[in-house]
Amino acid sequence: MFDGFQDIAHIPLLTIGDSVVTVGGLGAAIALTTLFMLGAWLIGNALKRVRMRLREGTGALYLFEKLLSYGLVLFGIFAGLSTLGLNLSSIAVFAGGLGIGLGLGLQGVVKEFVSGLVLIFDRAIHIGDYVEMQDGTRGIVQEIGPRATRIRNNDNVYLLVPNSKLIENTVINWTLKGETRRIHVPFQVAIGTDKEKVRAAVIEAARDVPFTLPDTDQHRTQVWLVGYGDSALNFELIVWPTLEAVKRPKAMNAAYTWAIDDALCKSGIEIPYPQRDIRLRAFFGEEGEDALQALNMERVQHAPSIPAPATINDAADEVSRPEAPEETQADDVEARRAER
CATH class of the missing domain: 1.10.287 (Helix Hairpins)
Incomplete structure (x- = not known):
């Protein structure tokens, strides 16, 4: 056999x-x-x-x-x-x-x-990095395979992205080098609101959020006035969260928005609503003093205006502050990790 x-x-x-x-x-x-x-x-x-x-x-x-x-x-x-x-x-x-x-x-x-x-071999994307692609897809890199890279988003859905897409297209790596990122959270208040009051309330609320990093010389929690809307002042909260919070952007922004709303309500700061001002130019054909006399009214004498107190402009301070070298930024990251 x-x-x-x-x-x-x-x-x-x-x-x-x-x-x-x-x-x-x-x-x-x-x-x-x-x-x-x-x-x-x-x-x-x-x-x-x-x-x-x-x-x-x-x-x-x-x-x-x-x-x-x-x-x-x-x-x-x-x-x-x-x-x-x-x-x-x-x-x-x-x-x-x-x-x-x-x-x-x-x-x-x-x-x-x-x-x-x-x-x-390039090491620009590591396992565990939080990445964002051109189409807005975000997630944590789980594995780089022979054909595709496996990415898990925050809804626990796994995405298979062809490896060539990560090389040929622009990819944002939010956690490269293990450093946190600065986040902008927009909000609005009514026109005429005390800016300093808004700033103090929102910064205090942001610092109370558990994943907000302590302030350093280079990384600080700030409030910027960025523009005017319809009956509103447009602000942005500028904040440095922890690295783990950066990996959950929607939940993180929702947490800061919730804290901002609580702070504004607690401080009695008005949220803007659509408003329209109507000016009456003539009354029965009369204008100015003649119109007031026709209504038996007198012009109101306004008290002299009082200069507004000086406020803190975080955006101006940010522009004038010198950029820190990369070594200093790395030291700041290590210091914040030690504090946690």
């Missing part, structure tokens, strides 16, 4: 160049390649579990995981080809045929695979 198996193993299947592929050689090549692929899958899963436990500082581990997995797969393929008994010239012929196949139908797959390698 053993001799029968040996005879079957030596049955020739095809000839590539000067090499003859037998049944036994093909079986051994498939088994060896499968073994390496299985090893790559097991090792990759083991390293992935380690990354999930560590959570921080896993960029180098992820790179090692992908290199080891891809390396084992490629080595298994070449080991399988070697087991078939193919010489270098035969492999060159095989590679030429494979290249033609790739050029005809698999160029898209190769493009995404190479784009994935570029993303891994």
